[in-house]
Amino acid sequence: MGSIAAIRQGLASNLSSIPGFQVSAYIINPTLPTIWVRPSPETSIDYHRTMHNGETDWHMQVQAFVGDTTDIGAQKKLDELLENTGESSVFAAIESDRTLGGACDDLKVEGCSGYHEYARPDGSTALGAEWSVLVLTGS
C-alpha cells in the first residue's frame, strides 16, 4: 500500500463515473471538458505520520476544466461538479470509495478552490476549479 500510481488510478477510477468528462490519472493535453489528477503543488506528501513508516499522507489535487469562460452553459457545467451530491459531484465521486479500490486506508476531500479562468498553452482560457484530497496510506 502507498503507491502514488495506485492513488492516481484510484481517484481517476472514482471520477470516471462523472458523465461527459474526459478523466485522466495524469496531466494531459486535454479535450475539454476534462478532469485530471496530480499531487498538490504546495504540500505533496507527509512522510513519518506514525512510527515505523506506518502512515503516509498524500496531498492530491483534482482539477477540472470546462469550455468557453464566457459561456453560461460552461459555468453551469462546472457548478455541477462543485455540488456535494449528484452524479456530477466531484466530492461525491471521489468519496464513493474511500479506499480507492484498496490503494489507501482512507481519504477525505478537504475542499474546493481556484474557481477561475486558467490559461491554456494555445493562448485560450478555460474555466476551472480544483479539489484538494487527503489520502492516508499504511505501510
Next chain:
Amino acid sequence: MSKLILTDASVTVNSVNLSAWVDSVELTYTYDDVDVTTMGATAKQHSLGLRDDTITINFVQDYAAGAVHATLHPLVGNTGFSVVVKPTSQATSTTNPSFTATCVMFEYQPLSGSVGDRSDNSVTFQPIGAIVMGTT
C-alpha cells in the same frame, strides 16, 4: 554522539507490536516531592518520595484485527500487562535501550475525534512498579 529524529520508535503492548499506529510516545520518570522542611529552615527542604512513572502513547485508532482497538480493548480492567518501548525498532543495545513496565490502564477511549480529523487515541499506561531500562 548521535542525535535522533524520532521516526521509528518501537511500542509493544501485551506482546503486540503497535509501532505503525503510534503518533507520539512519552515516558516519564516521576518521584513524589516530599516536603521535609523543619522549624528553623530558611528554605524549603525537599526529599525524593515514591516513584510514579507513566507511559503515554498517542495511537491512530484502527479497528482491524490485530490493530489498536483489538489489542487495547481486552486490556480494559486487566490487572497487569507488559509495555515495551524503544527509540527504534532495531535490536536493544546501549544506544537503543528498551524501557519495560508491567502496566495497568485506568482509562481507554475507544473513539474520539472531531469531524474531518484522523481518529486518534491517547492512552496513558500506568506502570505498577517502575519502568526498567534494558540495554541487552
